[in-house]
Amino acid sequence: MPPRPQIERIKPPALRAGDNIGVVAPASYFKREDFEAGCAALRQMGYNPVYDESIFDRDLYFAGPVERRVRELENMFLRDDVKAIICARGGYGSNYLLPALDISKISSRPVAFIGYSDNTSLQTYFCDAANLVTFHGPMVAKDFAKPDGIDVESWQAALGGRENWRFDFDSSSGVKPLVQGSAEGVLYGGCLSMLVESLGTPYEIRTEGTILFVEDIATKPYQIDRMLMHLKLSGKLKDVRGIIFGEMLDCVQAANQGYTLEEVVMRIVGELGIPVAYGLRSGHVSHQNMTLPIGVSAVLNVGSTGVNLEILEPATTA
Numbered sequence: 001m002p003p004r005p006q007i008e009r010i011k012p013p014a015l016r017a018g019d020n021i022g023v024v025a026p027a028s029y030f031k032r033e034d035f036e037a038g039c040a041a042l043r044q045m046g047y048n049p050v051y052d053e054s055i056f057d058r059d060l061y062f063a064g065p066v067e068r069r070v071r072e073l074e075n076m077f078l079r080d081d082v083k084a085i086i087c088a089r090g091g092y093g094s095n096y097l098l099p100a101l102d103i104s105k106i107s108s109r110p111v112a113f114i115g116y117s118d119n120t121s122l123q124t125y126f127c128d129a130a131n132l133v134t135f136h137g138p139m140v141a142k143d144f145a146k147p148d149g150i151d152v153e154s155w156q157a158a159l160g161g162r163e164n165w166r167f168d169f170d171s172s173s174g175v176k177p178l179v180q181g182s183a184e185g186v187l188y189g190g191c192l193s194m195l196v197e198s199l200g201t202p203y204e205i206r207t208e209g210t211i212l213f214v215e216d217i218a219t220k221p222y223q224i225d226r227m228l229m230h231l232k233l234s235g236k237l238k239d240v241r242g243i244i245f246g247e248m249l250d251c252v253q254a255a256n257q258g259y260t261l262e263e264v265v266m267r268i269v270g271e272l273g274i275p276v277a278y279g280l281r282s283g284h285v286s287h288q289n290m291t292l293p294i295g296v297s298a299v300l301n302v303g304s305t306g307v308n309l310e311i312l313e314p315a316t317t318a
Contacts, residue, residue: 009127009131009295011315011316012111012133013083013317014316014317015083016160020048021084023039023086024087025088025089027062027063027090028063029057030063034089034141035055035140035141035145038143038144049140050082061092066096066100069093070101073085076111077109087114087116088139090115090116090117103130106130110130110132112159113135114134114138115136116136116283116284117191120136120189120190121194122134123190124194127295133295134293135294135315136292138289151291158291160316161315161317162314165311166311168306168308171305173279175279175280176277177305177307178262178266178270179276180275181275183211183242183274183275184211184299185209185241187297188212189213190214190215192219193219195227199236205236208239211241211298211299212237212242212243212244213292215247218249219251220252221251224264225264237268241274242302243269244276247280248278275300280292293311295315296311298310298312
C-alpha cells in the first residue's frame with residue numbers, strides 16, 4: 001500500500017540550551033516536591049523552567065479549575081519568551097479543556113508541546129486541529145523527578161531538529177516483533193484510554209495512514225482487549241499502516257494469569273496485515289522515557305529478531 005500523502009504540519013522551533021520551557025498542569029494536581037525535583041533536572045540539562053504560581057492550585061483532583069488551566073496553557077503558547085511547553089503530569093482532566101481552548105492561539109505561535117497520559121487528548125487535538133507536531137515524552141513531576149527517568153538521546157533528537165534518525169531495538173531492548181513487515185506512515189497516537197475516549201466526540205482521533213503508537217498502564221488485559229476492539233469496530237484500525245505498543249507497564253490480570261498481553265493484543269491486530277511491534281518505552285514506563293514526535297513521517301520495520309522506527313523528517317525547525 002503506498003504511503004498516504006503527508007499533511008503539511010506546523011513544526012515548532014528547535015529547543016536549545018538556555019531556552020525557557022513553560023510548565024503547565026492541564027489535568028491533575030501533583031506533589032510539589034516532585035515538581036521541584038523535575039524543575040531542578042531541567043535546569044541541570046540547561047533549560048530554564050518557568051511557570052505561574054497558580055499551577056499549585058487544587059480543585060478536587062484537578063490542578064485548579066478549568067478556567068485556570070485553560071488560561072495557563074493559552075498564555076504559555078502566546079509568551080514570546082517560552083520556547084517549549086511541558087506538562088507537569090497527567091492524571092485526569094485535560095478533556096475539560098478541549099471545548100474551552102481557543103485553537104487559534106495554539107496555532108498562531110507554535111511551540112513544542114510535551115507530555116503523555118491524559119495529555120494525549122490535547123496532543124492529538126493539537127496535531128489534528130492545528131496541524132501542530134507534538135511530542136509524546138517525559139513530564140516534570142514524573143520522569144524528570146526520577147534519576148533515570150529520561151532517555152536523553154531521543155529527547156535531543158526529537159526536540160533538537162535532528163534529520164532522519166531512528167530507534168533501533170534488538171532483543172535486549174524489551175521491544176518484541178509480533179508481526180513482521182515494513183510500513184511508512186505518520187507517527188501518531190498515545191495513551192490507549194485517551195484515544196478510545198475521543199471516539200464519538202468532536203475531537204475524535206484521525207488514524208488514517210498512520211504508524212499508530214499505543215500505550216497504557218495498570219490496565220487489565222481484558223480492558224486492553226476491549227479498547228482495541230472498540231478501535232477496530234469503529235474503523236480506526238482499518239487504514240493504519242503499522243502498530244507499535246508501549247511498555248504496557250503493570251497491564252496484567254494476575255501474576256499467574258497463564259497468558260501474555262502480547263497474545264491478547266494479537267487476537268485483535270494480528271490479522272490486520274500490517275507490521276506490529278511491542279515494548280517501546282515511551283509514556284508510562286519503568287525508566288528512561290523516550291520522546292516520540294507525533295505528526296511526522298516515519299517507517300516501522302519489524303523483523304524476525306529486531307525492530308526499528310525511523311523518523312524521516314526533523315520534528316522541529318532550526
